[in-house]
Amino acid sequence: MAEILVTGGAGYIGSHVVKQLIEETDHRVHIIDNLSTGFIETIKRLEEIAAGKNKQIKFTKLDLSHWDKVDNFIKENNFDAVIHFAAALIVPESVENPLKYYLNNTANTAHLIKCCVENKVNKFIFSSTAAVYGEPDKKSIPIDEDCPTNPINPYGMSKRMSEIVLKDAAKAHSNFNYVILRYFNVAGADPLGRIGQSTKNATHLIKVAAETALGKRKKMYIFGDDYETRDGTCIRDYIHVDDLAKSHLLAYEYLKNGHSSDVFNCGYGYGFTVKEVIDTMKKVSGVDFDVEIVGRRAGDPAELVADNKKIKTILNFKPVYDDLEFICKTALEWEKKLT
Numbered sequence: 001m002a003e004i005l006v007t008g009g010a011g012y013i014g015s016h017v018v019k020q021l022i023e024e025t026d027h028r029v030h031i032i033d034n035l036s037t038g039f040i041e042t043i044k045r046l047e048e049i050a051a052g053k054n055k056q057i058k059f060t061k062l063d064l065s066h067w068d069k070v071d072n073f074i075k076e077n078n079f080d081a082v083i084h085f086a087a088a089l090i091v092p093e094s095v096e097n098p099l100k101y102y103l104n105n106t107a108n109t110a111h112l113i114k115c116c117v118e119n120k121v122n123k124f125i126f127s128s129t130a131a132v133y134g135e136p137d138k139k140s141i142p143i144d145e146d147c148p149t150n151p152i153n154p155y156g157m158s159k160r161m162s163e164i165v166l167k168d169a170a171k172a173h174s175n176f177n178y179v180i181l182r183y184f185n186v187a188g189a190d191p192l193g194r195i196g197q198s199t200k201n202a203t204h205l206i207k208v209a210a211e212t213a214l215g216k217r218k219k220m221y222i223f224g225d226d227y228e229t230r231d232g233t234c235i236r237d238y239i240h241v242d243d244l245a246k247s248h249l250l251a252y253e254y255l256k257n258g259h260s261s262d263v264f265n266c267g268y269g270y271g272f273t274v275k276e277v278i279d280t281m282k283k284v285s286g287v288d289f290d291v292e293i294v295g296r297r298a299g300d301p302a303e304l305v306a307d308n309k310k311i312k313t314i315l316n317f318k319p320v321y322d323d324l325e326f327i328c329k330t331a332l333e334w335e336k337k338l339t
C-alpha cells in the first residue's frame, strides 16, 4: 500500500485517475487542488466512490504557487509518489498570458520537484502533452517519443520545460525517478457516469460537439477544411480518459518495480478527422445539429497521431475503450448530467 499525492485531482483527468486508484488499488490517495478549474463537487463524488469501497480519500485545498505551504505540506506527509496534473492548459490563453503558464506550469512544477527530492518522494508521474511536438512533418506521423520536440505555443513550451527540469533532477539525484506521459487528445467520461469533464467554456472538440447536440450551443464550427487530410479537416488521436487514467497506474507500478525514468506517448495510434468526430456525435445523440465551416484556428497542426508501441511494450498498456462511438457516448451522457 502506497501513499500517493495527486495534484489537480479535482480536475477532469486527475479525478479519473483518483477513481481508478480507489477502485483498483489499495493505495491511499491525498488530493491537492486550488479549485481554479477543478470542482469541489468532483471531490465529493470521489469521496462517495471511496465510501462505497469503505475507503477514504484526503483533500487539501492548496495552491502550488504557495511555495512555503507546499514545502510544509510535503514535509508533513510521507508520500511514496506524486502524480502531477495541476496546470493551466488553454492554448490561446497561454499566448496572451505566457507568464501565467511559465509560473503555474513550469515554476510551480520545478518547486514541487524540489520538495519531492528534498523529502525523498522518489516517484514522480507527470502530465505532459502532444503539444510538446509542435507541428511535426508528415513523415514523423505516427509520432514516436524520439520525434524532436518543438512546441509552438507557451503552453506546450511550459510543459516541455517541466520535462527538462524533471530529466535534469533525475540525472542529479539518482534515487529520484519519473515517468512523463505525453497525452494526445483526451475525451469521454466515466462509463458509469459518476464523473466527467465539467470544464467551463471548453474548447475541446468532443465536449463542444456534445454541448451542441444537447442544444447548449446553437451550432458549432469546424476550424478549417483545407488541410491535406482525407476530408480536409484536422486529424487527432482521441484516447478515452479511463484508458489514459490506467496508464498512470501502470506508470506507478513501473517505477515501483525499480525501472528507470522514461517518457511515453498516450494515444491509440490512429486518428479521426474533425468531420468524422462530429458525424459520430450526431449518430450517438440522434441529433443533426448545425455545423459551420470557418477558417483555420491558429496553431492547429493538420495531424497528430501517437505511435504507441513504447507504452504498449514497456508499460503493457492495453486499450479497453478504443471506440470513438463509446468515447462520444460517455461524453454525451456526462454532458446531460451537467444540464
Ligand SMILES: NC(=O)c1ccc[n+]([C@@H]2O[C@H](COP(=O)([O-])OP(=O)(O)OC[C@H]3O[C@@H](n4cnc5c(N)ncnc54)[C@H](O)[C@@H]3O)[C@@H](O)[C@H]2O)c1
Binding pocket: 007, 008, 009, 010, 011, 012, 013, 014, 032, 033, 034, 035, 036, 037, 038, 039, 062, 063, 064, 065, 084, 085, 086, 087, 088, 089, 104, 108, 127, 128, 129, 130, 183, 184, 185, 186, 199
Ligand atoms: N485535457 C486534455 O486534453 C489534456 C491533454 C494533454 C495534457 N493535459 C494535461 O493534463 C493535466 C490535467 O488536465 P485536465 O484536462 O484534467 O484539466 P483540468 O483543468 O480539469 O485540471 C487541472 C486541475 O489542476 C488544478 N490546478 C491548476 N493550477 C493549480 C495550482 N497552482 N495549484 C493547485 N491546483 C491547481 C485545477 O483546479 C484543476 O482541478 C494538465 O497538466 C494538462 O496540461 C490535458
Ligand SMILES: O=c1ccn([C@@H]2O[C@H](COP(=O)(O)OP(=O)(O)O[C@H]3O[C@H](CO)[C@@H](O)[C@H](O)[C@H]3O)[C@@H](O)[C@H]2O)c(=O)[nH]1
Binding pocket: 089, 129, 130, 131, 183, 184, 185, 186, 203, 204, 205, 206, 208, 220, 221, 222, 223, 224, 234, 235, 236, 274, 297, 300, 304
Ligand atoms: O469547436 C471546435 C473545436 C475543435 N475543433 C478542431 O478539432 C481538433 C481538435 O481540437 P481540440 O479538441 O481543441 O484539441 P487540440 O487542439 O488538438 O488540443 C488538445 O490535445 C492536445 C494534445 O494533442 C493537448 O495538448 C491540448 O491540451 C488539448 O486541448 C482541432 O483540429 C480543432 O481545430 C473544431 O474544428 N471545432
